[in-house]
Amino acid sequence: MTFINKLSAAWTANDSLLCVGLDPDMDKLPAQFQNDPQGIYHFCREIIDATADLACSFKPQIAYFAALSAEAQLEKICHYVRDNYPHIPLILDAKRGDIGATARQYAREAYDRYGADAVTVNPYMGSDSVEPYMEWSERGVIILCRTSNAGGSDLQFLNVDGQPLYQHVARLVAQKWNANGQCALVVGATFPEELAQVRAIVGDMPLLVPGIGAQGGDIAATVKSGKTAAGAGMMINSSRAILYAAPQAGEDFAAAARRVALETRDAINQHRA
Numbered sequence: 001m002t003f004i005n006k007l008s009a010a011w012t013a014n015d016s017l018l019c020v021g022l023d024p025d026m027d028k029l030p031a032q033f034q035n036d037p038q039g040i041y042h043f044c045r046e047i048i049d050a051t052a053d054l055a056c057s058f059k060p061q062i063a064y065f066a067a068l069s070a071e072a073q074l075e076k077i078c079h080y081v082r083d084n085y086p087h088i089p090l091i092l093d094a095k096r097g098d099i100g101a102t103a104r105q106y107a108r109e110a111y112d113r114y115g116a117d118a119v120t121v122n123p124y125m126g127s128d129s130v131e132p133y134m135e136w137s138e139r140g141v142i143i144l145c146r147t148s149n150a151g152g153s154d155l156q157f158l159n160v161d162g163q164p165l166y167q168h169v170a171r172l173v174a175q176k177w178n179a180n181g182q183c184a185l186v187v188g189a190t191f192p193e194e195l196a197q198v199r200a201i202v203g204d205m206p207l208l209v210p211g212i213g214a215q216g217g218d219i220a221a222t223v224k225s226g227k228t229a230a231g232a233g234m235m236i237n238s239s240r241a242i243l244y245a246a247p248q249a250g251e252d253f254a255a256a257a258r259r260v261a262l263e264t265r266d267a268i269n270q271h272r273a
């Protein structure tokens with residue numbers, strides 16, 4: 001099954017556009033995981049089990065693992081998702097970008113080593129830096145377009161033939177790079193007007209939308225701006241707000257994560273119709 005078909009099925013099965021981000025920060029992990037050599041794996045596994053019926057995707061950000069030399073734990077987490085929740089797409093957030101020969105190694109890392117259904121890619125080096133990912137024709141290629149950070153405007157708003165660069169990227173991907181129908185774009189929830197512009201350009205192409213939760217993006221504005229005519233089309237990511245939700249009386253971290261994931265999924269769903 002292709003990434004896009006798997007994503008579409010997960011939107012329906014879990015009635016969810018929520019992507020649960022896996023960004024394990026050792027300083028923020030509950031105490032029981034901090035002295036556990038497999039603590040990152042055990043923490044993420046509990047988060048995955050607590051939220052799997054509420055999510056349309058899981059998105060580990062590779063930097064949180066690589067910084068701690070914890071790639072082996074990331075591999076185990078990816079295996080865990082594939083073995084236990086094979087219907088939930090796994091997105092490796094790596095934002096890779098390099099010449100073709102090196103890009104092919106990054107693609108092997110994402111799709112073969114980690115078994116990701118999709119990987120995030122930086123378009124700055126152009127078409128031959130993205131083409132190697134397309135060789136895995138069943139997998140997804142999620143290209144940075146209008147990122148959620150304020151500094152993204154430094155380049156993404158530069159005028160290219162009368163349009164901002166991020167719109168040029170959206171058109172380029174929709175009209176040329178997406179020949180095999182396996183592309184998606186990253187567009188931040190922190191910029192709902194630009195999200196609406198991108199949606200108008202790319203039709204029903206899926207959008208990975210980080211920026212709600214800890215970054216403060218407005219859920220209602222995000223959904224209204226980014227949804228397709230069918231009320232779907234997005235993987236709206238939240239990482240820290242779910243992973244490190246403050247437990248209420250009687251809750252542990254996983255129950256708190258589930259509570260926030262449920263609230264977030266339902267808040268998103270309020271605006272899909």
Ligand SMILES: O=c1ccn([C@@H]2O[C@H](COP(=O)(O)O)[C@@H](O)[C@H]2O)c(=O)[nH]1
Pocket residue numbers: 021023061093146147148149186187188210211212213214215237238239240241
């Ligand atoms: O434009 C972008 C692209 C990627 N990200 C990533 O998403 C999550 C956001 O985490 P929160 O804790 O929900 O803020 C993180 O992994 C980023 O690297 C993004 O924020 N913006």
